Amino acid sequence: LTATFAPPVCVLGLGLIGGSLLRAAAATGRHAWGYNRSPEVVHAARDLGFDASTDLTATLERAADANAIVVIAVPMPAVGSILEAIAEHAPDVALTDVVSVKSEMAAAVAAHGLSRRFVGGHPMAGTAESGWAASTVDLFRDAVWVVTVDDGTDPEVWQAVADLAIDCGSVVVPAESAEHDAAVARISHLPHVLAEALALAGAAGGDLALGLAAGSFRDGTRVAATAPALVDAMCEANASALLVALDETLAVLSAAREQLADGSTADLTRAGFDARARYDQQA
Ligand code: NAD
Structure with missing residues (x-):
């Protein structure tokens, strides 16, 4: 039932973590779509029936229209350019991420004026492999997923991010960014x-x-x-x-x-x- 009313999910970066998140979110019955810069990955995802695009602007405009949760799933060095695009095309969406370091991520989000509806996340799941080809629907099953609680955290966005983690099969652990x-x-x-x-x-x-x-x-x-x-x-x-x-x-x-x-x-x-x-x- 949760899935029926759960917000759509827009995943930016369809590598090991983002690809697994797209698969897991779609498997719960949510509307889920993703962006990846490489056409090969987008074709591979589409071949399996997933909704994916190489057009970041269109992906974000769609997320803003649908009131989706946007998940940043690229490596830290790529986060700045993604945040710039979000600030321009979808500044009011509920925003989370899966980056493994939370303080630097929160600082980057603040620098782009996007803190109001941002709640950080870190699924403690992974393999030594990377890329869409390594992604799986059950990567997050029984994993711990940290969802950050800092000064100013919006409780509604926090709950929405926690629900997404739980829907993906994870156990949510709240923690402050610095503590994490x-x-x-x-x-x-x-x-x-x-x-x-x-x-x-x-x-x-x-x-x-x-x-x-x-x-x-x-x-x-x-x-x-x-x-x-x-x-x-x-x-x-x-x-x-x-x-x-x-x-x-x-x-x-x-x-x-x-x-x-x-x-x-x-x-x-x-x-x-x-x-x-x-x-x-x-x-
Ligand atoms: P990955 O290499 O499998 O995927 C990275 C994705 O980001 C790819 O789709 C790639 O195309 C995209 N990307 C890279 N640079 C980009 C750029 N400049 N612009 C647009 N897209 C770009 O990596 P991953 O393991 O999925 O890691 C993604 C995030 O998840 C990282 O922030 C990492 O810290 C975090 N994370 C990783 C693990 C793990 O064990 N691998 C676990 C938890 C969290």
Whole structure:
């Protein structure tokens, strides 16, 4: 029943996340359409029966006419030009996004005068793949979807964004933008940097080390396979929170190094074992 009265959804950027959102929103019975700059993607989406266009202006004018929720699903560096177009063609729509760093996104939205009806979002779902071809209807099923609550957040838009996340199968977690960024620096952005360090350490061991590598190396380096440009943009956009998390991690590594050098290794990994147990209890 919710879907019958739910507002239409207009997705800007039909990559892994935006494409999955278009598929999931359409599957709930909502009117949903998308924009992508590349004709190949738009043709591929249309071939499967989805409503998609390469014309950003027309897509936004349609969203304004239909009172749709507009979802920005492009990488952070592309957000500025999309916001410019929204400010020009659909300044009053309910607006959300899926970008993985919330403070910088909120600042960009404010800089374009679009804060009034903006509520940030971040589905904690993804794969190491990207693009429309990797998108799936159930990417968000049972995922956590952060919907931001900051000073001035419009409760109606917040609810509309939360309803969309729930319709896509996710569990909504409200958080302030800065709080979200500090948390994802630790559990998402830091792991990318650590995976890079681990991948380099393994590769430095040459063919023998890589030939012997099994589960630990594969699991620890999995996210190092993500497109570097996307990860770099994410880390750069969350630099101050990531620096805090990196400094803490460097302190842990230094302490481990000292213990190894001194031969005092009785509790080398005890704290990590306990911290992991806390995660297991919560999961
Ligand atoms: P993707 O590479 O699969 O898709 C990006 C989309 O943006 C593509 O459709 C591309 O055509 C479009 N795009 C890129 N530059 C553009 C530009 N200048 N103008 C117009 N369109 C442009 O990436 P993705 O993984 O879907 O990431 C999209 C957003 O979702 C990012 O902001 C990312 O932070 C966020 N996100 C990603 C994940 C993940 O695990 N991949 C998870 C949650 C959120």
